[in-house]
Amino acid sequence: MTDSSTPEATPDSGEIAVLVDPPVTAALVDELSHLWVRVTNAGGSVGFVPPVNIDEVRPHTVSILARVIDRTDTLVALKEGAAIVAWCVLASNDSPPRHGWRTMRHVQVDPARQGGGLGGKLLAAVDHVAREELKLEALSLKVRSGTGADAFYRRHGFTEVGRLPRAVRMADDDYRDDIIMWRELS
Numbered sequence: 001m002t003d004s005s006t007p008e009a010t011p012d013s014g015e016i017a018v019l020v021d022p023p024v025t026a027a028l029v030d031e032l033s034h035l036w037v038r039v040t041n042a043g044g045s046v047g048f049v050p051p052v053n054i055d056e057v058r059p060h061t062v063s064i065l066a067r068v069i070d071r072t073d074t075l076v077a078l079k080e081g082a083a084i085v086a087w088c089v090l091a092s093n094d095s096p097p098r099h100g101w102r103t104m105r106h107v108q109v110d111p112a113r114q115g116g117g118l119g120g121k122l123l124a125a126v127d128h129v130a131r132e133e134l135k136l137e138a139l140s141l142k143v144r145s146g147t148g149a150d151a152f153y154r155r156h157g158f159t160e161v162g163r164l165p166r167a168v169r170m171a172d173d174d175y176r177d178d179i180i181m182w183r184e185l186s
């Protein structure tokens, strides 16, 4: 997969480029990790319970990008000027009969830019990559209950297909369901 870098002018922001599997460098690991820390500490539900620091997050970024380097998973990111402002991974299934769909993971937009349409642009870029490059038939994702983020995905065509009850322990007295969402691409 190559860096598609399709520039797109938007009225309310600078030029947005879509990156698909950009070259994995130490600088990319650091940039994604710092963004992940900022998103988490601003209250985003992306795998961690805040507060987190760069030393906790960086090893996870390295693991994620190892699967991008070997082409198992696909990184989709939005770049504005010199900065990545949104990213996610399309994680493939190891089981061959499940190669027709992937799981969107780590979906995140820079906290300073949330609510400005970048999340929608990221999902549009994912849709394009999933259909045109990966030839997928469906996408899945999991969302913590109680965050409201499921409403964002419902607006973009995902439906709830099940829940893992109390699967996420935020604190000893705060358990959340994992909401499983699904979107057919055909």
Ligand SMILES: CC(C)(COP(=O)(O)OP(=O)(O)OC[C@H]1O[C@@H](n2cnc3c(N)ncnc32)[C@H](O)[C@@H]1OP(=O)(O)O)[C@@H](O)C(=O)NCCC(=O)NCCS
Pocket (backbone or CB within 6 Å): 039, 043, 044, 045, 046, 106, 107, 108, 109, 110, 113, 114, 115, 116, 117, 118, 119, 120, 121, 142, 143, 144, 147, 148, 149, 150, 151, 152
């Ligand atoms: C969820 C996220 C990716 C959406 O990106 P975004 O750039 O903020 O979204 P957009 O600007 O394209 O769309 C905003 C719309 O989604 C809604 N929305 C976004 N996140 C929401 C949330 N957590 N709860 C409720 N609504 C949300 C907004 O209310 C807004 O609705 P409107 O258009 O009717 O006003 C982004 O807010 C984010 O990174 N959040 C923190 C990380 C996170 O929780 N990721 C989800 C992991 S499953």
